[in-house]
Amino acid sequence: MPKNGSVLIIGAGIVGMKAGLMLAGASKKVHLVEKLPIIGGKVIKNEESFPNMECSTCMVAPVQQEVLQNPNIETYTYSDVESLSGSKGCYEVVIRRKARYISLVNCIGCGMCYDPCPVSIPNMWEENLMDMKAVYVPTAGSLPNVPVIDSSKCLHLNGTQECNLCVESCVFDAIDLNDSDEVVTVEVEAVLIASGSGLFDLSALPNLGYGDLSAVYSPLEFERLFASNGPTQGELTLRGSDISPERIAIIHCAGRSEVGYCSTVCCMYSFKFVRFLLHKLPEARIYDLYLDICVPGKSYQNFFTTLGEGSTTMLFTPSLEDVCVTESDSALRISYPDTSGESRELDVDMVILTAAIVPDSDLPELARIAGVELDKFGFIKRTDEGSGSTETTKAGIFAAGTVTGPGDIQRSVIQGESAAGQIMELMSTIDGEKV
Amino acid sequence: MKAKVGVYVCECGPNIAGKTDLDEIITYLSEFRGFGDVELVVRKYGFLCSNQGKEYLEKEIRDLGLTHLVVGACSPRDHDSTFKDVCGKTQLNPYLYKIINIREHCTWVIDDMDKATEKAKSYLRAGIARVLYQSELFESPIDVNPDVLVIGGGVAGMEAALALAGENRSVTIVEKNDTLGGRAGKLRGFSFQEFNKPEQVEKLIETILGNPCINVFLDSEVTSVIGFLGNFEIEHVSLESKVITELFCGSIITATGADLYETTEESGFKYSESDDVYNSMEITEMLSSGDEITLRSGKEPETIAIVHCVGREELGYCSGVCCTVMMKTANMIKARYPDIRITQFYRDICLPPSGGQELYAAARSSGVNFVKVQSTGLSGTTVKFKEKNGDEGEQFFDMVLLASALVPSKDTPALSELLGIPVDETGFFQEAHRMTNPSATTTDGVFIVGTSQGPRNISDSMLFARASAGQILTKLLVGEKLVPEVAVTEILEAYCTGCGNCLDVCVYGAIYPDEARGISIVNEAICRGCGNCYGSCPSGALRTKHFTNIQLFREVDEALR
């Protein structure tokens, strides 16, 4: 295969977008594949990002726009990489564009199809904290601003009945219920995997009550609860009610000993949550139940210390395994061993757990397709990680961002930029010689 | 030439056509005489953003010989570039066009059709009024030099150099010491993922020295930097011979590393050089050289204290690397000398991924004692501490190891001045954007990598170095020109008093004084066109192209009509 100057990037989060724009700027053709119907990744789920408490949308939206408008980037949303074969410098990739049922060309994002749709389904992007229609964009401000139809829930598509209400509501001829998957084959010289990570399954820790007790929240649920474009438009109210919590406890390190590593960002986002809470519920009492404060790097500890005296009550517990959350008469009761090992109790209205970052559930399959090895934690292994390389165990395939392990936005971006550099190096070599 | 303004309103299905009386708008604007001797062509079209729409528009611009174009449609965030590209295919300069956001700012937010129609008229009038005062702007590509200067020959600097150097891109490393390798060279690989790879740094140095595209200047310092992205002029001097060398390059990587925090008596650390107190550099040098661990007296220690977080409180940050280093240290000592009793006094255990947690578990299981404390001090080799529960204690050890924080290299302030890149509240170099652009600085073309940007371990320093290489490899392409932002700010010499206000507010360092003429000058290759300087000018000498006052006034006039 002749050198065609093309690159495949899997995952259109901040890492994939940034690396894609860099390579596109260097006149490379970028095929950017994203499994969700929208690009932007996890960062846009956060109203604000630490440590500057910056508006994430403001930070990411211009990047999203730029990606969608860049003529050198072909974006495949709602798509999966189905197979990847070949070797360094020459890979053949099969991409499946799942049927969206809405034309990316014709649809202008007016949203007139939502109301007529008779089917309501939980919105997973919003952590199931709200419903959406079977024809949906995950959130207001989605990019591309073109909905998708959930074929398993749509009455027409799952064969329940001849419903055509969305089609009738669309004046742009953008909805085609006969749409089908499209399989595209592209040839690329290099591959970057930047498909992100998942969160530790908190229901595996029954002592913390997640899943059983409605007032126990995962960090992403709390992020969306706080978000002004989220399910409650930023009102911090308890699930299923319009009551705001008065006492909130953040329990750190959920899953840390189970996964065997510290995820390093959880302390930071829990202090961000403290800020959120102080901002919206200034009267609330906040507790942080912790083992270690891990705030590495030049700007993180300051984020903790500037919370100030009295903002949150830091409760040290030597043994998080012995922390237990149960239902009490009025709300939730946390029992935990204190500094000297004595058992203590704390009554709160809301518990937020900081969950360890774990490999995305789709990663093993993706790794199999790409033929790259995973490390013992299940993240993508890099052959020469010690010297900062982003190359995986398969030459010509690189990995960046939290697909390689927990990290903050800065580290993820740095990895993405490094990968872009290594891809440029690879593409400028002919038979191993730099030109 | 008489102006001929094309005004095209996109129906956007019912989104604009269904919410306004488009025919009335067209009639109104066609008959509007408020713009003087200007010919207006007002038309509507189904979907201007469709391929047919774009072709239609292109044809209209050409066939009618339009001198200006106003498109009434959706948000510029959606389709500004779409119609700019259409203009680009015709005789019409893209800066003589303006998109009017009728959809998001009018028909989608005003329910009443009459009101929406009036509003659309007003926005369109504003657009016509503004576009008549817009000027043609042209891209002016500049030549760039692909070569790179790397300041600092530690592992980060070397890694960057290696990633960048090639037949068409030479790299110069200027290192102030007499050897390459920096701090990691002294550690002889100790901090790499595995325990002992002393050969790794040596190998890197060899590769660098053997690369014909990399020039190394040891015992040298950079003394002068002028220019901007793509075109820097550098002078560096040999500290020994005082010979000054001139160098041209397109970008600069700062990889000057960090220093170790030095304890003070005021912060409770009182010991002398004869005490067996060592910092992490000293102990790791001792360990990785294979020497035995001995006290100054020549005896083997029986007890060792590891004191964490030295300097953390004073500096206000956690270096994030010391815990891992100290776990490794403890494990290595335990492996060689199982009988030595080790106690670690820590505040928090901070173990960023890549194996830290396992080292910690290993240390715990090998019998290392851990004491969680609120504060620590030292008197000789006696550790004073306050436990988490408030109890205070004192304990004598044969040897004390200090996990000292990483602090900005002492050269940082001078380099900051020289390169025109700011340092942040911690004294490390400040990023262009902490999260989304961390290896770049506010000065385009100047990058910060490794521990000059902040405390981190060796592999992350090298990762940072590769990131800057990535930026340079994708931005400064060999043989290609750079196209700077077009809608930038200019200074009108006649009005400029050279007061320098604008210099102070420009975060990009795009404005510099022309002392001979007593005025300030904008370097258009660097300016991003934010317009901040505009507000700082007391004499009205500044003009932010494409956002001039007259353009905005005309918009306001029509909005208030």
Added chain:
Amino acid sequence: MKDKKEKSSNSEFTPKVVGFLCNWCTYAAADLAGGSRLEIPSSFSVVRVMCSSRIDHNLLLTTFFKGADGILVAGCHPGDCHYGEGNYYARRRFAQLKKVMETLDLDPERLELVWVSAAEGNRYAEVVSDFTEKIRKLGPNPMNSSTRF
């Protein structure tokens, strides 16, 4: 004419309000408000600028002289500026201008600087409606046509 005398609340009065919005944050929020079909007063006119720091005294005062009853300047939250720190400069310049307005008998309340992020479509709609309502209560710009230009 003193501004305060104008306050005879005329419910028919529709204030002309100009909003200078920064391209990166508030303009995006305005688009989001549109996408969400929120109601924005039809007398509110948007003028897009790249950064709130671009807005100088001349532009604001001229807009008042031209007859605006109120001006809303909206940019990124402090710390979020696309250009690093432009909005800090905007804030500083604002404090100065409010003093100038007093000397011109213009109620400084007619000028407001707010931070609205790209995600705050709802808040944008609220801010615009509240400000427009506030200006309606303050009444018309007291500068009569002879003092305007």
